């Protein structure tokens with residue numbers, strides 16, 4: 077493991093408020109997004125949509141890393157240039173999603189376990205050779221009556237740790253993503269309790285696997301009320317509880333935390349990030365690794381038409397800039413106009 081290389085990549089991603097664009101929707105997920113705008117999902121549209129995002133004006137000012145799905149990691153833009161090379165030209169790091177999805181956990185109704193460990197050492201060796209600087213593995217923890225179980229939390233933490241160790245062995249920074257899902261009618265207390273238990277298990281497993289924390293990044297959910305909760309906690313409470321939970325469970329050796337948006341609206345995700353940064357002196361830089369909260373507006377204005385590309389790029393660049401400001405604690409509502 078090359079410590080210096082891992083630390084350099086992690087710090088580059090976190091520096092100056094830049095953040096990550098999660099553009100690693102699998103072929104199945106991007107089809108669902110395209111269905112919403114009546115665009116056929118073909119390799120050409122899947123690559124073309126990503127090309128549009130990566131060539132948006134100001135891209136590299138706000139985005140320090142992009143997570144790609146295998147097809148796009150190998151894919152080309154309309155000029156025959158690698159999509160991942162466009163990212164590098166913008167002085168950002170190309171990353172790769174390596175998990176193979178959260179599957180139903182046997183004998184545990186409602187719970188998930190992420191697959192993809194078999195053969196991962198060999199896949200990492202190839203991705204490293206192709207120029208991946210970081211990777212992502214997402215674990216899914218659902219909240220409902222009587223779940224999550226301790227068994228599901230431990231199994232997912234163990235898988236994250238084995239993935240992270242394999243990534244570092246290959247010289248790739250692992251983004252460790254344990255996502256406590258927002259769906260459900262649970263209150264914010266429940267989310268905090270489950271997020272705490274999950275992070276505790278994850279850092280225990282990472283330690284047991286000899287993962288070098290200085291060469292990792294954490295991608296957590298925020299501590300937030302369930303989508304269908306009868307009353308939902310306000311923005312200040314989300315920011316406060318999230319910081320409290322992270323401070324209790326995430327070692328200061330971790331060089332950065334990049335949140336997922338998880339179904340929050342675009343503005344919510346930005347405002348929460350801003351509130352956790354403005355006026356706070358946190359143990360780690362806090363930034364974003366948003367998928368939906370960076371892409372929703374752009375996807376809508378694009379609608380699959382070439383003539384809409386400038387408007388869609390402007391919409392994406394705006395969101396990227398707003399989140400960059402939020403990561404610096406410099407965002408305000410009037411900058412949204």
Ligand code: 13P
Nearest residue numbers: 098336337338366367368
């Ligand atoms: P969202 O921000 O849409 O939750 O996506 C981020 C991500 O990469 C989830 O794994």
